[in-house]
Amino acid sequence: MIIAVDGPAASGKGTIARALARHYGLPHLDTGLLYRAVAATVLRDELDPAQEADAVAATSFDDLLLADEWLRTDEVGKAASVSAHPLVRSALLQRQKRFAMQPNGAILDGRDIGTVIAPDADAKLFVKATPMIRARRRHAELQKCGSTVSLDRVLSDIRARDDRDSTREQAPLVAAPDAAVLDTSFLSVESAIQKAIALVEAQLARKRTTT
Secondary structure, three states: OEEEEEOOOOOOHHHHHHHHHHHHOOOEEEOHHHHHHHHHHHHHOOOOOOOHHHHHHHHHOOHHHHHOHHHHOHHHHHHHHHHHOHHHHHHHHHHHHHHHOOOOOEEEEEOOHHHHHOOOOOEEEEEEOOHHHHHHHHHHHHHHOOOOOOHHHHHHHHHHHHHHHHHOOOOOOOOOOOOEEEEOOOOOHHHHHHHHHHHHHHHHHHHHHOO
């Protein structure tokens, strides 16, 4: 069983995907970490993230890097714009597809899982929330890490990222036509998780009746 969870930054898709992984006993991949791993490798090796060749050279990172907390810092996040390079996306495409095609299935979250990585997923969710609420969530996370960045700056960054992700030519951020949309703006974490499980179960039930 493959479950695709898409959505913009700080929408809650990662929390929901991890909860679904625990609920169904499936491996989980935060695909955004792949791009952050590329960015971290670029920074570590003093390469230029704006140069596609440098970014592509950094896609051969070891999987152990995905557990490094440095990947979640604002420093690496700013360099994660390497995801805009078509050749970087192509280099990581097969890596994501291999994860999705594990024998018992998997849960992946990102921005193009249901449209590009696993278009035939058994269940698809598109998780969203208002830009301000997402900015407040991200701002709180950054404060816990000691960041002094302002809420206004975080909101501006989120809106700019949304615009880049939704208008890019390759694999734009968009809900798959058959994805269930989950707005977490005014839901508690537990409520969002329970609603996500219900939406997945409804999709799986429909699939069983049509096969």
